[in-house]
Structure formats: C-alpha cells, structure tokens
Amino acid sequence: MVDYLWNAQSPLQKELVAGRHGVTAGQAGVTLTEIRGIMLVQVMARRGKAVETAKAAKKLFGVEPPSTPKAVIGKIATLIWSGPDQFLAFAARSADSQFGKLAEVFAGIASLSDQSDGRCLSQISGPRAREALAKFSSLDLDDTMFPPGATATSSVDHTPVNIWRDANGADGEAVFNLLVFTSFADSLWKTIVASALEYGLEASSAHAE
Amino acid sequence: MRIACPFCGERESGEFTYLGDASPKRPNFAVDSVAGPEPAEDAFYDYVYLRDNVAGVMREYWYHGGGCRSWLIAERNTVTHEFGSVTAAPGAGATKLAQAGE
Ligand SMILES: [Zn+2]
Numbered sequence: 001m002v003d004y005l006w007n008a009q010s011p012l013q014k015e016l017v018a019g020r021h022g023v024t025a026g027q028a029g030v031t032l033t034e035i036r037g038i039m040l041v042q043v044m045a046r047r048g049k050a051v052e053t054a055k056a057a058k059k060l061f062g063v064e065p066p067s068t069p070k071a072v073i074g075k076i077a078t079l080i081w082s083g084p085d086q087f088l089a090f091a092a093r094s095a096d097s098q099f100g101k102l103a104e105v106f107a108g109i110a111s112l113s114d115q116s117d118g119r120c121l122s123q124i125s126g127p128r129a130r131e132a133l134a135k136f137s138s139l140d141l142d143d144t145m146f147p148p149g150a151t152a153t154s155s156v157d158h159t160p161v162n163i164w165r166d167a168n169g170a171d172g173e174a175v176f177n178l179l180v181f182t183s184f185a186d187s188l189w190k191t192i193v194a195s196a197l198e199y200g201l202e203a204s205s206a207h208a209e
Numbered sequence: 210m211r212i213a214c215p216f217c218g219e220r221e222s223g224e225f226t227y228l229g230d231a232s233p234k235r236p237n238f239a240v241d242s243v244a245g246p247e248p249a250e251d252a253f254y255d256y257v258y259l260r261d262n263v264a265g266v267m268r269e270y271w272y273h274g275g276g277c278r279s280w281l282i283a284e285r286n287t288v289t290h291e292f293g294s295v296t297a298a299p300g301a302g303a304t305k306l307a308q309a310g311e
Contacts, residue, residue, distance in 0.1 A: 047304075
C-alpha cells in the first residue's frame with residue numbers, strides 16, 4: 001500500500017518571488033504580500049433564517065454580521081460581507097482557534113463552507129497601490145467610496161474576488177485585501193505584479209496576524 | 210454602462226448577465242387552478258415563448274454573477290438604455306419565496 005503524504009503549501013509557491021521587482025529606484029510604489037495561515041469560513045443564512053443567523057453571529061463574535069458591504073472586527077474573527085444574508089468569517093490560523101464553535105452555533109440556521117485552503121489572500125498597499133489596482137479592477141477605490149472597512153464582491157478578469165480594506169498601514173497608506181480561489185491565485189498574482197512593475201514592487205509573504 | 214445593484218452599489222455592466230422580461234409569470238397548477246392538460250399547455254406556451262417587443266421602459270431580470278450572485282429586477286429603457294429602479298428579485302439572499310412564484 002502506498003502511503004500518501006499531504007503537505008499544505010501555498011498556491012503561490014512557484015509564482016511568488018520575494019523581493020524587489022520592476023523599477024528599482026526609490027521607494028517601492030506597491031507592496032504585495034501573500035497572507036498565509038488563514039482561517040476562512042463562508043456563512044450563508046438558510047432560507048428564512050437571516051434573523052436567527054445574525055443573532056447567532058452576535059452571540060459568537062460579539063458583533064452583528066454586516067448587512068451592507070463592510071468588514072467588521074469581532075471577537076474571534078473579522079466578518080466580511082459577501083452577499084445578501086452571507087458573510088465570511090476570517091481569522092489567523094492558530095492552535096487555540098475558536099472556529100470549532102461555528103458548526104455548533106450555526107447548526108440548522110446557516111450553511112457553512114470551510115474555505116481556509118480554498119482561497120488565497122493577498123494584501124496590496126503602497127503609495128501607488130490604487131493606480132496598479134485600477135488596471136484590473138473596475139471598482140472605485142477612492143477614500144470617499146471605499147473607506148477602511150469597505151468590502152466588495154467583484155470580478156477581476158472574470159474571476160470572482162472578495163476585496164476589503166483594512167485600517168491604514170503604519171505608513172498611512174491604504175491597505176487592500178484580495179481573496180481569490182486558490183486555483184486562480186497564480187494568475188491574479190501575475191496580473192498584479194505586471195500592473196505594479198512600473199511603480200516598483202516589493203513582494204513578500206507573511207503569516208496572518 | 211453602470212448598473213446600481215441594490216446590494217453592492219454601482220458596478221460596471223460586465224459583472225451582470227441579462228435574462229429578459231421579468232413580467233411573464235410561471236403558471237402554477239395549484240394556484241391558477243388550470244383545469245386540464247390543454248389549458249396548462251397553452252399557459253406554458255405563452256409563458257415560455259411569447260414576449261412583447263417593448264420600445265420603452267421594461268422590467269427585466271439581471272443576474273449579478275460577477276458580484277453578489279443575486280437575481281435582480283431592473284427597469285430599463287430599451288430605447289435609451291437608461292436604468293430606473295433596480296431591486297432584488299423574490300428569493301434573493303435568504304428571503305422566503307412567495308408561494309405563487311413571480
Ligand atoms: Zn450585487
């Protein structure tokens with residue numbers, strides 16, 4: 001009998017080349033970071049159970065799940081709106097994760113789908129991040145339309161993406177998160193890199209915090 | 210061209226798919242008390258094949274597949290392509306469907 005060894009690996013393990021790319025003079029205009037080690041669960045209220053789902057979420061996360069395209073920070077997870085009566089629960093993978101409670105809390109009222117290994121998370125920031133993003137996203141990412149906490153489910157090259165904005169980085173720049181199906185991660189990464197070369201790109205990976 | 214999804218806000222039309230006229234109602238045997246197979250067949254023929262060719266404002270089904278994956282009903286002027294109201298179709302999200310369907 002053959003023994004198979006399954007190793008968790010990043011879908012970007014070939015494509016991600018850490019370091020400086022494109023224009024090398026001056027500060028990098030765009031920073032692109034793959035965020036590894038994530039916990040991600042899709043929560044969808046069952047028919048007629050939206051109110052019960054919101055209540056259960058409030059109990060577990062300490063916050064109401066967003067009813068409009070926003071991301072809200074709860075006790076054990078960030079809740080990211082992903083459509084009417086549905087959201088993504090997101091947290092860093094850790095040994096003392098509380099995500100085991102989700103199945104119990106939402107039993108019978110919401111459908112859950114573990115996407116922790118199904119999606120790849122990239123974080124884009126830097127003074128020229130919006131210019132790079134504008135080449136492949138049709139969203140208006142201006143401060144007035146897409147402030148910190150704003151979320152969108154959208155498409156990039158016909159590929160579904162969840163985008164949300166974190167609090168600004170230490171450098172004061174906007175931070176955008178992009179979630180994409182792992183099988184499209186390579187392709188999206190290449191698109192982002194190509195879009196950012198002219199501004200100077202700093203690529204890396206980090207464990208979720 | 211931009212379409213204002215009631216859930217997502219304004220998005221480019223490429224994120225949406227067009228289905229067609231939202232006016233025809235699917236015949237429902239129980240609700241419409243269709244007497245026998247022949248009237249039912251006629252009602253279904255009308256529902257499946259017969260459409261008005263509207264020049265002006267029309268209620269249409271659109272699907273936000275490149276966004277929140279919701280079915281929507283939009284008012285669109287077929288002459289000017291101007292959009293009026295865009296609302297969630299019955300059953301969007303976790304809402305209950307009306308018994309008679311839409
Ligand atoms: Zn939408």
